Amino acid sequence: MSASSNPEVSDAIEGTRSPIVARRRVRRATTGQIAVAVVTLLVGLVVCIPVITVFLMSLRTGLPGRSGPLTIENFQEVFLDPFTYQVLLNTALFALGTIVVTLLFAVPIVWLLTRTDLPYRKTIYVLMTAGILIPTFLRTIAWILLLSPKIGLINQLIMELLGLENPPFSLYNIPGMAFVQGISLVPAAFFMLSAAYSAMDPSLEEAAYASGVSKLRTFLKINLPITVPAIAAVMIYLLMTAFSVFEAPAILGLPADIYVLSSVIYFAITPQVGLPDYGLAGAYGLIMLVTGVAASVLYFRIVRESRKYVVVTGRGYRPKRIELGRYRYLAVAFILLYFAFEIFMPFAVLVWASLLPYLQVPSMAALSKVTLAAYQSIPEYAGLRPFMNTFILIGLAPAVAIAVSIAISWIVVRTRYRIRGLLDGLAFLPHAVPHILFAVALSYLALVYRTALPIYGTIFIIVFAHAISFISYGTRVMNSAMIQIDPELEEAGRACGASTPRVVGRITIPLVAAAVFNGWLWIALLSYREVTMALVLYSPGSEVISTLIWKMWTSAYVSQVSALGVVMILIVLVLVLVLRTVFVRAQMGTPMQG
16 A cells, blocks of 8 residues: 555645645745745846935035035025026926927827828838937937028928029927927827727717718817826826937027927936036925926826726727728828838938038939048047947947846735835836936946945946936836736746746746837836936046037937938937847747746
């Protein structure tokens, strides 16, 4: 008789095992709690310390490491200066203008692609994604080459054709700044709104059409009101972004002496004359920080109220596309107009300017002067270091951000620890804190503790800044992916004796590999096109392609800037195509594990 068939023997064996199993479970639970606490503490430190630093900076004067006692002198200087209120007004007008421009294009395009029989839908989606590849500062430079009162090609062409003495257009004003920035934010708003419009019940529209209401009136009276929460959430997101962006307001605002909060902070720590004023930057930064946090609270409140606008039900729901009829060509023309503003015109003018010794209106005489000299001389005026630093940045920053995001998301989604809500909130906080504030705070800390942590002036402080700032993007992607994975798969791994890290590494991560890759690629693109943090943390040894272009633009090297801009766009395009191809092939070639 075997031991397993004898009840007394089985009970005896089980009795000896139970205390061992119980101790193992207690030990695992304790280890898990410690691990969660450690992760929460580390995330809290790297996210909260820069925020606290901004507050402390605002209460000190002098250079980092040589500051005096705490004081409110910086706030007195800020709030007693009429210039501050002009800056706040400029920032508010710029933000509102940006929101208007973005929604003016994004809402109709989303409705056309998700609710109608618009042709060339796949091509439009591809172009919408491709627009993300052109950095905002490059697009701003391109629009200056098109609409500058002095050198703008469109202004020159119109003046020649109509015999005008003065240029008809200028971007060096708040509407011009809002136009350029608003156009660049359309892809983000488009993808945020797509889900809401795709899920809309068409029976509401059909009832309006049956009553004789026109398509335009139906769109204004039914589609827009129903999607109020989604549009409001996008507006808050755009408001947070517009309050913190730097590139377009700096490039277009400085020639006209138009300052917003981000540009005032930047020029406070990188003055053209004198020493950096971190205290003043901290005081202005605190205004921006409070605005960002308040906007985040409003965003979450709007999302919670979205249940009042449920339009997809389980009864009679059937998606159906609206026929555009004779308006089809008008819709295509509208979308082509947007892509002309977003991609075709900026890229075309950069290519044209890069082929000429100086900018001039297209003509046969100009074609005779076309040359590749600006491309051939890139090794001379750029060198190898900016390219090496750029590849280090887009390789390390997303890798660190995604690794941290996986740990955070696993704790938030898979565990039931009470602290997981706090951890998720800490991970989202970088989205509410403008990137320029993170960079300023890290610059201040790196200077104060430069002896203990010598990363100031290196590419690694920029990598660290990007990794922290983009954790919120990584966790949103990983949260959505892990929610879709049945926890029983991980439980099966633990039943076989595998530890939690081994289960996550061998089961969870392979199952969410697509999300890991997409998150890594998206953060890499954000790091590649982002110039604000790199500029604030810039030093001769940490130069990347974006800061090199920025510095050369301020020195009026138009042909060289255009050539580097074209190369920058082509590099990221090739990189995305190659990485996606490799990932797809790797996924197809991965055998199923038994």
